[in-house]
Amino acid sequence: MPAPLWPAPVAPGPVVATVPLPGSKSMTNRALLLAALADGPSTVHGALRSRDADLMVAALRALGAELTSTGRGASAADWHVVPHAIRGGASIDVGLAGTVMRFVPPVAALAAEPVAFDGDPQARVRPMGPILSALRSLGADVHGDALPFTISGPLTGGEVTLDASASSQLVSGLLLAAPRFAKGVIVRHDGPPVPSMPHIEMTTAMLRAAGVSVDDTEPDIWRVEPGPIAAHDVTVEPDLSNAAPFLGAAAITGGGVTVPGWPEHTTQPGDALRGLLADMGATVTRGPEGLTVSGGGGLTGIDADLHDVGELTPSVAALAALADSPSTLRGVAHLRGHETDRLAALATEINGLGGDVTETEDGLVIRPRPLRAGVFRSYADHRMATAGAMIGLAVPGVQVEDIATTAKTLPEFARMWALMLGDGR
Ligand SMILES: O=C(O)C1=C[C@@H](OP(=O)(O)O)[C@@H](O)[C@H](O)C1
Numbered sequence: 001m002p003a004p005l006w007p008a009p010v011a012p013g014p015v016v017a018t019v020p021l022p023g024s025k026s027m028t029n030r031a032l033l034l035a036a037l038a039d040g041p042s043t044v045h046g047a048l049r050s051r052d053a054d055l056m057v058a059a060l061r062a063l064g065a066e067l068t069s070t071g072r073g074a075s076a077a078d079w080h081v082v083p084h085a086i087r088g089g090a091s092i093d094v095g096l097a098g099t100v101m102r103f104v105p106p107v108a109a110l111a112a113e114p115v116a117f118d119g120d121p122q123a124r125v126r127p128m129g130p131i132l133s134a135l136r137s138l139g140a141d142v143h144g145d146a147l148p149f150t151i152s153g154p155l156t157g158g159e160v161t162l163d164a165s166a167s168s169q170l171v172s173g174l175l176l177a178a179p180r181f182a183k184g185v186i187v188r189h190d191g192p193p194v195p196s197m198p199h200i201e202m203t204t205a206m207l208r209a210a211g212v213s214v215d216d217t218e219p220d221i222w223r224v225e226p227g228p229i230a231a232h233d234v235t236v237e238p239d240l241s242n243a244a245p246f247l248g249a250a251a252i253t254g255g256g257v258t259v260p261g262w263p264e265h266t267t268q269p270g271d272a273l274r275g276l277l278a279d280m281g282a283t284v285t286r287g288p289e290g291l292t293v294s295g296g297g298g299l300t301g302i303d304a305d306l307h308d309v310g311e312l313t314p315s316v317a318a319l320a321a322l323a324d325s326p327s328t329l330r331g332v333a334h335l336r337g338h339e340t341d342r343l344a345a346l347a348t349e350i351n352g353l354g355g356d357v358t359e360t361e362d363g364l365v366i367r368p369r370p371l372r373a374g375v376f377r378s379y380a381d382h383r384m385a386t387a388g389a390m391i392g393l394a395v396p397g398v399q400v401e402d403i404a405t406t407a408k409t410l411p412e413f414a415r416m417w418a419l420m421l422g423d424g425r
């Protein structure tokens with residue numbers, strides 16, 4: 001059955017709104033996993049509730065951890081996590097969540113009994129080979145080189161070299177569980193540059209906050225000492241990558257959008273939105289009420305290397321398609337292994353509305369053209385769906401296929417978008 005079409009609302013005028021955002025997917029799933037491996041009970045405050053977070057909760061429960069939540073509305077929760085010995089004999093659904101498919105197998109490898117992993121059809125083509133080979137060489141028994149696969153341990157840990165150029169999560173996954181490996185881990189990357197380095201810094205920062213000794217002083221080498229992961233309470237920051245469509249709405253319509261609780265210092269790559277939106281002509285200010293982006297002076301194209309902040313690409317591409325000069329987005333070849341081949345998907349869908357986008361080996365060249373009504377397909381990719389919504393603010397008659405796919409990280413997206421376009425404040 002074809003997915004329903006969502007008529008993307010056109011902005012009735014400059015969008016003026018304050019948009020509180022639920023917790024970061026990346027921090028939520030790291031915090032829950034570390035809590036499940038810790039030396040006592042912890043609470044994760046302000047965690048995201050979404051498909052990816054729910055899949056992480058289900059995976060950790062299947063491996064023996066006890067997680068109970070106090071709801072905080074549709075997309076937020078406080079989780080009380082009680083760790084228990086990791087046990088296998090389970091089947092785990094990773095959905096389309098990179099954080100579940102790369103972070104949970106090293107945890108499963110702590111158990112002797114086999115654990116089976118599978119996910120959505122599109123998950124079966126996402127890069128897994130390097131982390132599965134690494135786990136094999138660290139002592140796990142692994143059947144398969146991609147989803148579906150089965151893994152059993154217990155692994156011992158030690159030194160391993162892998163090519164993590166396809167995804168930073170291949171490194172983060174090994175590091176997060178490593179304190180619990182008998183020998184810890186030394187991970188060496190050998191290959192083209194690792195993308196999304198801020199996400200690896202998020203991993204090392206959260207490990208250190210749990211008392212783990214991590215040495216990342218040499219480029220492309222990470223050493224994690226074996227030892228306890230300290231139980232501690234964590235408060236998750238708002239999801240700054242999910243701020244992109246909302247802040248972008250201010251830039252597109254010449255309005256002003258505020259996101260409360262924008263952290264002063266953060267490892268989230270979404271913080272790069274401040275510079276990217278300013279480079280495209282918006283005014284970015286920080287005040288006690290949060291981070292505010294104001295538009296009004298038009299949108300300028302940019303030449304940007306998004307290698308470190310690849311997950312912002314769909315939103316930046318949507319802005320670029322509506323700008324008044326061409327843009328070149330580079331450094332994001334790894335996006336071909338995200339939820340879908342995002343470079344192909346963005347070029348196809350923007351061109352389907354009359355745009356002029358060409359794919360390069362590692363990015364996109366976007367020449368703005370007057371766009372027209374049409375269907376914008378989302379390919380089960382939450383960030384494609386929100387990119388379509390952004391274009392629809394300025395182009396009447398855009399219909400986004402399967403807006404519900406935003407549930408991966410922001411189940412309330414359509415309602416929040418409508419609220420932003422209403423009186424907002
Ligand atoms: O570790 C994480 O939480 C993430 C790392 C990045 O993955 P890649 O390095 O595969 O781009 C990012 O794109 C993804 O959305 C979340």
Ligand SMILES: C=C(OP(=O)(O)O)C(=O)O
Binds near residue numbers: 097311339383409
């Ligand atoms: C690439 C993304 O997700 P995942 O965690 O599934 O890799 C993303 O959210 O943009």
